[in-house]
Amino acid sequence: MAEAIDALVPQLGLPATGVVVTGGASGIGLASARALAAVGRPVALWDINAEGVMQAAAAITRDLGVVATGLAVDLSDPQAIAPAALKTREALGSIGGIVHCAGTSPVTGIEGVTPENWDAGLALHARAIVQLVQAFREDLAANPGSAVVALSSINAHFGNAMIPIYSAAKGAVISLVRSMADELGQHGIRINALSPGMIDTPILGEARDMMEQLFARRIFLGRFGEAEEIARVVRFLLSNEASYITAEELVVDGGFLHSQRH
Numbered sequence: 001m002a003e004a005i006d007a008l009v010p011q012l013g014l015p016a017t018g019v020v021v022t023g024g025a026s027g028i029g030l031a032s033a034r035a036l037a038a039v040g041r042p043v044a045l046w047d048i049n050a051e052g053v054m055q056a057a058a059a060i061t062r063d064l065g066v067v068a069t070g071l072a073v074d075l076s077d078p079q080a081i082a083p084a085a086l087k088t089r090e091a092l093g094s095i096g097g098i099v100h101c102a103g104t105s106p107v108t109g110i111e112g113v114t115p116e117n118w119d120a121g122l123a124l125h126a127r128a129i130v131q132l133v134q135a136f137r138e139d140l141a142a143n144p145g146s147a148v149v150a151l152s153s154i155n156a157h158f159g160n161a162m163i164p165i166y167s168a169a170k171g172a173v174i175s176l177v178r179s180m181a182d183e184l185g186q187h188g189i190r191i192n193a194l195s196p197g198m199i200d201t202p203i204l205g206e207a208r209d210m211m212e213q214l215f216a217r218r219i220f221l222g223r224f225g226e227a228e229e230i231a232r233v234v235r236f237l238l239s240n241e242a243s244y245i246t247a248e249e250l251v252v253d254g255g256f257l258h259s260q261r262h
Contacts, residue, residue: 197253
């Protein structure tokens with residue numbers, strides 16, 4: 001009986017290893033880093049926005065008293081990951097989690113797709129997941145309970161004329177996660193995809209109000225989500241609370257994907 005009770009003790013902050021969060025200067029990445037730090041997990045924030053990511057990391061340490069470091073990293077450059085991984089190890093020590101939130105959503109339609117922006121989009125959203133795991137694989141394998149969360153999107157399921165590169169890349173993330181889970185599971189490492197719906201973050205840009213008018217009624221909960229609502233799910237998936245969940249896509253969209261409303 002005692003063992004059964006112990007197994008149900010909340011473990012949201014475990015394992016207590018450090019976590020790498022890409023896209024950590026804003027939006028879901030920043031909210032995820034703060035959510036993890038709130039339960040005591042050290043975080044390394046990676047972002048192409050050097051000033052923003054360093055300020056965000058400093059604020060986490062100040063507000064939450066947890067080790068946080070900010071690193072300027074351009075994930076479109078394959079050579080940038082190894083040195084950033086080295087600095088991350090020096091700052092955090094043990095590393096047992098990766099959250100890949102970095103992304104862009106260029107409006108191109110079909111005619112605006114070029115070999116350059118296509119390759120850049122797939123590299124940032126999908127290739128970077130493989131490279132991050134390659135860089136930290138030994139760290140993850142050495143720390144029981146290690147896990148990876150890769151951000152996909154409900155746009156992997158919907159058709160959207162404006163953002164074909166983003167939609168294709170997010171579909172690739174889901175398939176890639178399932179494939180990687182097969183190999184990583186042999187080393188006790190979990191990996192899952194998380195697909196947000198309409199979330200009120202800077203990536204919406206100037207289209208935010210127009211998109212709310214178009215889509216808010218269709219969402220069962222009647223509103224856009226907040227970054228913190230996604231961050232709490234990220235934190236759960238990285239924790240021992242989710243110890244038997246891998247290769248999954250978890251949709252967090254307020255009911256948007258299954259709605260038939262117009």
